[in-house]
Amino acid sequence: xxxxxxxxxxxxxxxxxxxxxxxxxxxxxxxxxxxxxxxxxxxxxxxxxxxxxxxxxxxxxxxxxxxxxxxxxxxxxxxxxxxxxxxxxxxxxxxxxxxxxxxxxxxxxxxxxxx
Numbered sequence: 001x002x003x004x005x006x007x008x009x010x011x012x013x014x015x016x017x018x019x020x021x022x023x024x025x026x027x028x029x030x031x032x033x034x035x036x037x038x039x040x041x042x043x044x045x046x047x048x049x050x051x052x053x054x055x056x057x058x059x060x061x062x063x064x065x066x067x068x069x070x071x072x073x074x075x076x077x078x079x080x081x082x083x084x085x086x087x088x089x090x091x092x093x094x095x096x097x098x099x100x101x102x103x104x105x106x107x108x109x110x111x112x113x114x115x
Contacts, residue, residue: 005042009063012038017074032071039063046106053106062099069095 012035019028043060069092076085108115 001045002042005038005045009035009038009042013067013070016071020074020078035067036064039067046103050106050110053109059102062102066092066095066099 012031016028016031016035019025019031039060042063043054043056046054046059047056069088073085073088073092076082076088
């Protein structure tokens, strides 16, 4: 289920980039809402399988922040603001490591004997 949610997230991002490029604000906004719903679903899933180490609100905030960083990166690229795009991308890239660390930490704490 987690991989399905992450794949859906990637598809939503892809659609958002397309709608941003063609200037379709209505569909972009609809995809933004889908993205928030996806973050809720991921947070629910992770907190259901590991409630001690994956707090629903914290996971939701992590995935929503990542979405906002990606949206900023796409916006600066579309505007050809290359200096901002580089800093936006760097921030998004660095935050991806924070997300990975948080998920890895929850898994290793849930199953300490396996690591």
